[in-house]
Amino acid sequence: MAQHQNTSIFSAELIGPAIRDSFNKLDPRQLIRNPVMFTTASVALLATVLLVRSIISGGDIAFEAQIVFWLWLTVLFGNFAEALAEGRGKAQAASLRSTKAELKGKRVKGDTVKVVPASELRAGDIVLVETGDQIPADGEVVEGVASVNEAAITGESAPVVRESGGDRSAVTAGTRVISDWIKVRVTAEPGEGFLDRMISLVEGASRAKTPNEVALTVLLTGLTLIFLIAVSTLPAFAAYAGGSISIPILVALFVALIPTTISALLSAIGIAGMDRLIRFNVLAKSGRAVEAAGDIDTLLLDKTGTITLGDRQATDFLPLSGVREGELIEAARLSSLGDETPEGRSIVELAGAGETAPAGAEMVSFTAQTRVSGIDIGDRKIRKGAVDAILKLHDFDQGAVRQIRTLTEKIARTGGTPLAVADGTRLLGAIALKDIVKAGIKERFAELRRMGIRTVMITGDNPLTAAAIAAESGVDDFLAEATPEDKLELIRKEQSGGKLVAMCGDGTNDAPALAQSDVGVAMNTGTQAAREAGNMVDLDNNPTKLIEIVGIGKQLLMTRGALTTFSISNDVAKYFAILPAIFVALYPGLDALNVMGLSSPQSAILSAIIFNAVIIPLLVPLALRGVTYCPQSASRQLVRNLGIYGLGGLIVPFVGIKLIDLVVSGLGLA
């Protein structure tokens, strides 16, 4: 992916195929997906037939031919916009596909290992992947540890560790093991893997129209019907006035009035929005998810890594009175040996060198449910973990409990996270962990608040610590001591109040919440279950991106709305160009409506239809890049876009048509 990020919209390698594709897309079966462009093509065909008739019978061919030419160009420009938007994805898909074709796997059956093409691997098969091998299919690591280069998927060249068990067990087809070996249980049937999904996504092959796109298509089709009535009744009106209007001219008026501009760009906007997300290294499983991202009301953000710098570091050991500091440190160190989280490691680090775990000792590893880790050495059970979780383990001495409460409150109030350490039935003291709030995060939250988005910090910390960090970071609300069940409950509560919720997660226990949320972003390093549950996957594993994802969703809808407004507003000027031109023969006085002072009726009609066609390629860059988006409240957003695209849509065509008229009459085309 990374190698494609710099491909510009108009690079020559994309434009050539796009032009070829514009003609392929004249296939009626493809055109019918877009009713307005289909209508345009149909009337262009009608005009062409009439032109042929005129050529045979001899008429004013030059003018008619020019109209026919520009009508077809309007259709082709629309096809070109779509082809160009698809082009970049196709190039990406091609390179992914070549990766896929080369994949081979070492299938393990009993004691035998056999090399087979990846396409023969079924879910449940076990494959061995050794140093230098590419992982042949999506799966879970069942044995071993390896560092894996995932650049083929993420573009990130730093290798990541994949190991069995825990939250880092998922591997993706096409990535390469660069040291050690792992055994992988295949989880995806051929053709249904992550790579396959990515190929179809970037290619736009599985692109179904999103609900909003369908609704907009309905509006544009309805508008086309309304103008069909307005235009098709004109011959009768003209007959009353004792005149007639030729069909090519009626066709020109009709095509100028119907919303061809937005219709031509509609699918390009959708593809480009998806593409922006992909280049941002986020894969959305559907266009619907991208739109939903723009609608998010509540963002659930994990404190760690999103709001704070991530790894909390142990900063202090605070023994209870009567406990030697050394004893606390040693217990803390021993009990953290089985805690592979960054916090656990930082405790071991702060404790410094000491004896290793005695042989026969059993590690109790940290889990999100127990929130406790520890070690069993014979009968001696040393535990370390969240204070309330530790206190639940045993009926400790009341005095010690009081003391530990005072200590933890002190730590929490400063925004630190307290952990308690116990040796059997004896409380030893507390460990202070410190979170560092990311720079600039407070401003981001203020921005989100102005956009009407509520941020909720999710943390396993106790309420006091959480409150201190919430205040420091400016988040709107927090959920402290959160278990996965609490998270799910919070999402359900928000949704029942009519809110759309976004969150990110990586662990298997996040899967239900990811599935329940409206936009669930799974980290690529996460478990297979999490990646299946979410409707987006972040290849960079950066939870802060959730904020930008919302922006990309909004930008997509805004681009659609802005170009619709522009397209529809253009009609005012087109009316003033074409109506006087048509009617001046019936009522000479109506030349007064020719406010642009266009040189002749034929030139006026031609100029309007030329403007109508060339505005499409001119707007392609805007459609692909998206309108400028800056986070602000809805009403400011509307003022801005209405000013630029509404007012602009009224004025620009007056200027444009006049200029084209000068050229057309200057060249003597009409």
Add this chain to the structure above:
Amino acid sequence: MEHVFIVALIIGGTALLSLPLGAWMKMAMDPAPGQMTGWTSLFGRIGGATEEQGWKRYLVTMLIFNAIMFTVTFTILGLQQYLPLNPDGMGPHDPTLVFNTAASFTTNTNLQHYSGEASMSYLSQLAGLMWLQFVSAATGIAALAALARGIAGRASLGNFMIDVQRASFLVLLPLALIVAMLMVLMGMPMTLQGSAVATTLEGVTQTIARGPVAAFLTIKQLGTNGGGFFGPNATHPLENPSFWTNGLAMIAIMLIPMACVWMFGGILGRMKHATVIFAVMALFILVKITGSVTFESAPTPAFAELPVSTDTGNLEGKELRFGATGGPLWAVLTTSTSNGSVGAMHDSLNPLTGLMPMAGMWLNATFGGVGVGMINMFLYIIVAVFVAGMMVGRTPEYLGHRIEAKEVRLAILALFSHAFLILGPTALFAATSLGQATVQDPGAHGFSEILYEFTSAAANNGSGFEGLGDGTWAWNIATGVVMLLGRYLPIILPLAIVGSLMAKRRAAESAGTLGVEDATFGTMLGLTVVIFGALTFLPAAALGPLAEHFSLP
């Protein structure tokens, strides 16, 4: 200055009066729990049912009720020569005229292809037509109340039989009683005696038609009906005896349509939103009034060669007591509100002045008919919200209701039907002898006459441009069908939209959702009305009033 003063007095005064009336209508139509319980149970007993209705049940009940209204009136009009209360011995009507008239009054249009005083018995006028002027207006108010309940997020739309009685007995009847009293005090006839016979100064015997005029006229104005007791409508001296009845009538035209906006806001609990809608509607009205009064201050070209003073504007076809301002002002008010009573001859208006009433009916939502005007504006709101909603970067929502393909389809279908019902038949009649043979004037003006007639029918307005021999079977049937479709489609489709909205989960509002209570939204709504409502008709306008205007010497 005098013009400005009159306009400000009528519009401003009515706007002020509409506030308390709107509050009363909210309470009467949609009482809070514990309010008006006596009335509700009484209406429930009379209506025979009190159950809460979903949108389909509500709609079906309403359509059945309207079908009964149509049948009863059709029967009375068809058999009037055999029925009592016919002191002047009015004879039978042509069947197509009976169809047209029954359709016209059932649909709150009151397009009249007859002269009441010359052909209708008192029973026809009172039991047939005046009754319909009440219940057709009540139907519109009930439909709006139901629509508002749905948008407000209630579980049901209410009960039509109760609503229609609330609108009739608690809103229309008391108000009509007050206004009719005032009208009688100002000299309007109210009698069941037959025509008076008088001997003029020249010794000629003259028959002066009269009747229960005050009662008929009052509800005609209040209910945006517009059907006059007399053929010349409010230009007849007995239907509009003085400057004061003229002013009061104009207030009565605007009052309930304006109050409907407040009632809508009241039921939604969103008065600020109602204020924005009100402001947009008022702005359109003011533009149209300014246009028509300005254009009408120019002298008519018909008098150009005559040795008469023309510095008072175009006085052709005007009631001279009201001058060149009163006529066009009335013309704008009556067409903006789907009323259709006339205070001047629209056929005689200067061409561009004549465009203003047509524009009012093309939009049909700048206050519009009682109840239905606000419902029409709801369609524009759906479209505006859809486009504006995308521009703020969200899936469009209206007050928390997601606007998706189904809603857009129904709204655009309703807007399409309005354009189709006007332009389609106009094309048919303009291109064939059906219309060509009936126009009185040649050229663009004759085209305006045809265009106006179908516009008036589709908008359920009922005013006539006149100058049209519209008493033919073709006109009777065509306008009758257009009136029926033009009435019921814009009620059925919006209620279907609300039904679809009610079935969906409602979204929460925040700073990120589209606000519908500020000037920006008002601007967007105004633009939508112009582009979706008016642009469609620009070619027709160009060939009618505009062509005529620019052809003037």
